[in-house]
Amino acid sequence: MAKLNRSPWLLHYDGSSCNGCDIEVLACLTPVYDVERFGVVNTGNPLHADILLITGGINSQNQAVVQQIYSQMPNPKVVVAVGACACTGGIFKECYNIHGGVDTTIPVDIYVPGCAARPESIIDGVVKAVGVFQEKYEKYVSENKERKRSS
Amino acid sequence: MNTTRLLCCLGYILLAPFIGGLLDGIDRKLSARMQGRTGPSILQPFYDIIKLFHKQIFLVNHSQFFLVGSYLVFVIFSGALMFAGYDLLMSFFALTTAAMFLVLASCSTHSPFSAMASQRELLQMMSYEPMVLLACVGFYLATGSFQVSDIIQSNLSPIVFLPGFFIGFVYILTIKMRKSPFDISTAHHAHQEMVRGVTTEMVGSLYAITQIAEWYENVMLLGIVALFFINGNPISWPLAILGVLFVYFLETLIDNTTARLKWSKVLSSAWLVTLLFGGLNLLVLDLMIKYR
Ligand code: SF4
Numbered sequence: 096m097a098k099l100n101r102s103p104w105l106l107h108y109d110g111s112s113c114n115g116c117d118i119e120v121l122a123c124l125t126p127v128y129d130v131e132r133f134g135v136v137n138t139g140n141p142l143h144a145d146i147l148l149i150t151g152g153i154n155s156q157n158q159a160v161v162q163q164i165y166s167q168m169p170n171p172k173v174v175v176a177v178g179a180c181a182c183t184g185g186i187f188k189e190c191y192n193i194h195g196g197v198d199t200t201i202p203v204d205i206y207v208p209g210c211a212a213r214p215e216s217i218i219d220g221v222v223k224a225v226g227v228f229q230e231k232y233e234k235y236v237s238e239n240k241e242r243k244r245s246s
Numbered sequence: 247m248n249t250t251r252l253l254c255c256l257g258y259i260l261l262a263p264f265i266g267g268l269l270d271g272i273d274r275k276l277s278a279r280m281q282g283r284t285g286p287s288i289l290q291p292f293y294d295i296i297k298l299f300h301k302q303i304f305l306v307n308h309s310q311f312f313l314v315g316s317y318l319v320f321v322i323f324s325g326a327l328m329f330a331g332y333d334l335l336m337s338f339f340a341l342t343t344a345a346m347f348l349v350l351a352s353c354s355t356h357s358p359f360s361a362m363a364s365q366r367e368l369l370q371m372m373s374y375e376p377m378v379l380l381a382c383v384g385f386y387l388a389t390g391s392f393q394v395s396d397i398i399q400s401n402l403s404p405i406v407f408l409p410g411f412f413i414g415f416v417y418i419l420t421i422k423m424r425k426s427p428f429d430i431s432t433a434h435h436a437h438q439e440m441v442r443g444v445t446t447e448m449v450g451s452l453y454a455i456t457q458i459a460e461w462y463e464n465v466m467l468l469g470i471v472a473l474f475f476i477n478g479n480p481i482s483w484p485l486a487i488l489g490v491l492f493v494y495f496l497e498t499l500i501d502n503t504t505a506r507l508k509w510s511k512v513l514s515s516a517w518l519v520t521l522l523f524g525g526l527n528l529l530v531l532d533l534m535i536k537y538r
Contacts, residue, residue, distance in 0.1 A: 097296055097297075097300050098296075099296070099297045099300055101287075101290075101293040101297075102290070102293040102294045102296070102297040104294075125283075126281060126282040126283045129278070129283040129284050129285070131274075131278060131283065131284075131285060131286050132278075132283070132284045132285060132286055133286075134286050134287070134290050134293055134294070136294075138442070139438050139441050139442065140441045140442040140446055142304065142442075142446065142447065142448075142449045143442060143449070143453060145297070145301075169301045169302035169303065169304060169449050169450055170301070170302040171301070171302075232300065235302070236300075
């Protein structure tokens with residue numbers, strides 16, 4: 096089984112966040128935190144992404160967008176919800192247009208708490224996500240094998 | 247002679263992806279260091295490729311695999327021609343054909359981003375192609391042959407006669423390698439304008455193939471840079487390697503210190519440099535040959 100956990104490519108999507116978490120996500124790329132040392136590439140293309148990093152909650156307008164981005168990502172894929180808003184809806188939870196956290200729309204694998212989530216905890220979340228990524232890949236391969244066998 | 251040709255050719259086909267990938271890794275490490283970061287491991291490009299080959303694949307249409315595959319095959323063909331010591335002109339024509347296949351592959355997907363990027367890719371080709379052809383002519387005038395096997399046997403390094411051509415070639419190398427001021431059709435960095443440009447719709451192994459083709463292409467282009475330094479004397483070979491490494495470092499430096507240009511600037515500046523350095527050099531060379 097190939098080791099895929101050395102090359103996680105990220106796609107960052109800003110839901111209805113206040114931009115606090117987004118700044119922290121970008122801070123991870125700066126010389127101080129430098130996530131690229133783990134092989135992380137911040138790609139803008141869902142077709143090339145392995146990990147979907149979402150900040151902010153889901154609202155009526157971005158729900159379809161999040162769904163589409165998720166469906167465009169090839170398997171195996173992992174979703175990380177960054178910040179209180181993405182986890183539960185956070186401070187905006189009671190707003191008329193907010194559905195809640197990211198898990199109201201797509202399955203979430205890792206929840207990163209905080210308002211705003213600290214870069215350290217974001218990196219921690221990404222590293223955990225990389226582990227899940229490898230697990231999902233192994234599951235994906237065995238599922239594929241089974242499908243081939245049955246057909 | 248024929249066995250050396252075969253060995254060089256095989257050596258290129260087998261080793262070029264490793265050298266290209268390693269150079270890519272060094273490039274990423276160097277870039278990170280220039281920005282004050284630690285950066286990924288030098289082997290990172292290989293990890294990326296392995297991962298890409300294991301991802302699920304979405305095909306937009308069936309011709310995509312054929313077109314991307316042809317891109318790879320033609321790049322390898324052109325490099326193999328050059329490293330086997332055959333005609334330089336022929337090898338560059340094959341490289342242009344390869345580039346056309348990439349454009350076709352990107353066009354075939356109907357994504358607006360790919361479509362826009364393919365137009366820009368064509369513009370890039372328009373910008374660098376004159377200098378590429380001029381460089382071939384330069385090699386011919388300096389050494390009396392288009393054959394790579396003859397060029398490397400000349401008495402003096404071609405760069406002695408072709409300093410202008412060399413500057414022009416390094417300039418368009420930046421376009422060819424998709425380095426920063428000229429990375430308008432697709433870039434290696436996160437700050438993209440058009441998602442991923444020509445490779446937007448290439449998923450998993452398709453994208454991996456374009457990456458490998460790019461490594462082959464880079465090794466071939468750096469081979470041309472080496473050709474400027476090599477002469478009949480074996481001492482020129484290590485010098486050529488040093489020259490190639492210096493040019494590669496320069497490209498990384500340019501990549502990290504410049505901001506992306508608009509397509510019109512890319513075209514006009516490339517043609518200006520071609521005309522100024524390549525053209526003047528050509529004129530001088532022509533006069534030298536006439537009054538020798
Ligand atoms: S969790 Fe806090 S910082 Fe992050 S988007 Fe929500 S309100 Fe802003």
